[in-house]
Amino acid sequence: MAKSHIELTINGKKVEALVEPRTLLIHFLREHQNLTGAHIGCDTGHCGACTVEMDDMSVKSCMTFAVQANGANITTIEGMANPDGTLSALQEGFRMMHGLQCGFCTPGMILRAHRLLKENPAPTEDEIRHGIAGNLCRCTGYVNIVKAIQYAAAKINGTPFQEAAE
C-alpha cells in the first residue's frame, strides 16, 4: 500500500515517518515509535485508554489516523513527567490517592485529566466526573481518580488539598 509522509512533534521531539494511510495513530505511537504507554481497550472509541493530547485537544488515538496527525503536536504519557524526571502533579496525585489499580486506563486517564485541568484549573467534583466520562476504568470505581485530579489541581494552583473524609 502506498505510504504517506508525515512530520509531527511527539513529546517535544520532531518525528518524520512514512505510514500507510490506514495506520491508526495508536499503532503508529505504540509500534512505530515504541511509545507503549497509551493502550488499546476497545477499538471503538469508548474506553479512552488510547487518549493522547493532539494540538491542545484530548484525542482517542484509536479513532485517529496517523496521517491526521501530520503537522500536529502530540503529547503522550511518556512526555508527562516534569522536565527533571520527577512525577508531575497528576502522576503524583494518582499515586498518592490510589487512583489506579491495574494501570491500563491510567495513561489515558492522566492525559485526559491534564487537558481538563488546562481548560478548567479548579474543577468541581461534578465537572471532573463529566470531564473524564470518555475514559473508562474497571478497577477503581472513580472515587480515587476524582481525588487524584483534585490533588493535582490543588498542587498546580498552590491551594491546600483536603482529602475528603472516608
Add this chain to the structure above:
Amino acid sequence: MNDQTKIDQDRAERTEKLQGMGCKRKRVEDVRFTQGKGSYVDDLKLPGMLFGDFVRSPHAHARIKSIDTSRAKALPGVVAVLTAADLKPLGLHYMPTLAGDVQAVLAEEKVLFQNQEVAFVIAEDRYIASDATELVDVEYEALPCIVDPFKSMDPDAPILREDIKDKMVGAHGPRKHPNHIFEWQIGDKEATDAVFAKADVTIKEMLVDHRTHPSPLETCQSVASFDKVKGELTLWGTFQAPHVIRTVVSLISGLPEHKIHVIAPDIGGGFGNKVGAYAGYVCSVVGSIVLGVPVKWVEDRMENLSTTSFARDYHMTTELAATKDGKIQAMRVHVLADHGAFDACADPSKWPAGFMNICTGSYDIPTAHLAVDGVYTNKASGGVAYRCSFRVTEAVFAIERAVELLADKLGMDAAELRIKNFIKAEQFPYQSALGWEYDSGDYHTAMKKAMDTIGYKELREEQAKKRDAFKRGETRELMGIGISFFTEIVGAGPAKNCDILGIAMFDSAEIRIHPTGSVIARMGTKSQGQGHETTYAQIIATEIGIPADDIMIEEGNTDTAPYGLGTYGSRSTPVAGAATAVAARKIKAKAQMIAAHMLEVHEGDLEWDVDRFRVKGLPEKFKTMKEIAWAAYNNPPPNMEPGLEAVNYYEPPNMTYPFGAYFCVMDIDVDTGVAKTRRFYALDDCGTRINPMIIEGQVHGGLTEAFACAMGQEIRYDEHGNVMGASFMDFFLPTAVETPHWETDHTVTPSPHHPIGAKGVGESPHVGGVPCFSNAVNDAYAFLGAGHIQMPHDAWRLWTVGQKLGLHN
C-alpha cells in the same frame, strides 16, 4: 519524657519505618504505571514477530461444508493459515477445559456459537492478518440452534456436541440428554422436602443471574516464541494462573514442562476472564512452533465479549420455608446452568457448580438441598467467576433476594428477618447444611454498626412517607432500600476438596534475604491490579522487620516463581499471603539462631522487637535483621548452612469466610425508569487488614462492577444465537458520571486458621453489591405488588415494570 515513653516512641518509629501490615503504604507499582512504563503483553515486540487473527463463525450452529484458504494465502504478507485440518494431526484441534470437558481450538465439522474460531491467519502485521481473515472462504450449512437453556433437554432438541454424543457419563457423572453436562446435588433432599411439606410459610421464585462478562480493560492476548534449536517455548500472556497454563501447555503440546517458560507480565485487569486457556493462546503457540518465529495474538473487544469467558447465566428456582414468626427452617434450590457450547467453567475440578452450596448464606438454616443441572446451548463457553469466588455471586444473589421475598410475605422488616436468622457469633466454627465449615464471623455486630451508621430506622420512616405521597399522587419517585448481608467463601483451597487438573490448590512464597538485608520474594500468584508488589512486602516487613521498601516482590515468571495456582477467587491473601507469612517465620526462626550465636546467648534468651532480636532484660543488647542477614552469609553458627531464605507451599486447612453488611438507598423515576443511587454504604469484614488504602480501592472497584451487573450489563442473544451488543457501545460499563459514591466501613473478625488472620476482600463488594442493588430496586416497587423484578435493572426494563403495573396512566 520517662524511659518507657522513650522506648514506646522508639518502637513506634521503627515500626512506622517498616511500612508493614495495617498501614496505607503507597503502591510500588504506580511509579511505572503512572509513567506509561508498565509492560503488558501487547507492548512486547520481538524480532521477526508475526500476528495472528481469527476467522470466526457468523452462525450460532452450522455444519462446516468447506474451508478454502487459498485467497488468504495469496495475499502478500500472509505467512500461514491454520485450520482444524492442520491441528488435528497434532491432536490440538481440541483442548481440555478446566471443567473436564474438551473445547474446539478451531472448529472441525461444526460451529457451535457465533464468533467461534474457525481459522487462524498469521501475517506480517495485524492489518494484513485482519485483511486476510476476510479472504478465507468458509461454506456453512446453518442448523437449528438452542438459545434458551430450558429447551436444551427437550426430546427433539438438536444435538449440539456430536463429538461426545454417545458419551453418556461426563466428568461429573451421568448425563440425562446429549445436551446435558452434569447434575450436581448436595444436601438432604428428603428432609428438606419434609420441612417444606409442613412449613407455615414458603416462598418460591425463579431468580435469574443473567449472562454477563468480566471485560477487563485489557483483552486476552499472548505472544509465543518457540526456539527450534533448544526446543524451548516461551509464552507471554494475560494469565491469572501462569503455572497452570504451563502445565496445560505441556499436557496438550507434549513439550516437556521444563522447556516451557510461561511469563505473565503486567496484566490490565482480569476479574476471572484470564483464568482459562483460550484458542488464541493455543494458536499462537502452534503458529510459533510451526513457523519458528514469535507469533502474537491480541483479541479485540468484540472477540473478548463474545468468545472468551462469559459469567453467570444461572437460572435459580429458589425456595425458603419458615415459621410464621420468621425463623427460616429450610432452603431448596434448583439451578439450570447455561454453560454454552463447551463446559469451560473455571472451577476447582470437583465442583461443577463452584461453591454454589454457600447459598444458605449468613443464616442458620438447618436443612437444605441444592441441585444444579448444567446444559449446553449455542453460546460462547465459560462460566467464570467474575469478580467472585466460584459461583458465589450467584449463591448470594439467591439467598439475599429470597430473604427479602420471605420478609415481604411475612410482612416483616427485611433487616429484622435477617438478624433473627443470623448465625450467632458463638456458633462459629459453624457447619452449614450444605457442607461448609464457616471459620469465623460476628454478623450481629456488623449489622448493628451498619444500620446505626446508615440510619436505617429513619430511612424506613422516610420511605413510608414517600410511599404515602406516591399513592396520593404527590410524587412520581419511588424510594428503595436495598440490604445485603453476604458471606463469601474464598481462598481455595484445602487439597482434600480443591484441585485443578489434579493439582492441589496450595499456593507458595519464596523469600530470599540478601547479605545487605534487602529482599526478593516470589509468589505463585499473579496480580492483575490488586497491588501484590505492595502488600506482600508489607506482610514480610512486619514478620521479619525489614522495611517494605527494601523488599521486591516478583510474580508471573514460572521459571523463577515457585509453583502456585494463581490469582482468582480472592485466594491470593488467604493462600499465598499465608505462605508468605509462614516462609517469613521460617527465616525469622533461623535469624533467631544466628542472633543468639552473634550475641553469645541462648536462643530462648532472645525476644523479638519490631526489627531485631534483643536479649531479654538487656534491651541495649540486640542484633537487627539487617545485621543478622550479613552474618548469615558471613558468620553463621557452626553446623548451620549459610544463607537466609525460605520457601513455603501453603495448603490451607479451610476456606476463609469474609462477610459484610451493605445498604443502598435508591430513588427511581417511575415515568422514565431512571434509577439514582442516593447512598451506598458497604461494611466489610475481611479479617486482618493488610493495607486499608488498597482494601478501600478494592471495595470501590468491586462495588462499581456490582453496580454495572445489577443495573444494565448483559450479554444477550437473539433467537438465532446472534450475540447482541458485544461492544462498549452496548455493553454497560459505568463511567464516572453514572457511578455512585461509595461509603466504606469495616469490622475486624480475624480468621482463626490463617497465619495473619486475613480473609481476602477483592470480591466481597461484587458478591454483596449485586443483590444489594437488586434488592433496592425490588424494594422500591414492592409496595405496588410488582413481585420479583429480574436483573439487569436498566431504565428501559424499569420503565416496563411501571408500564405493567399501570403506573403510567
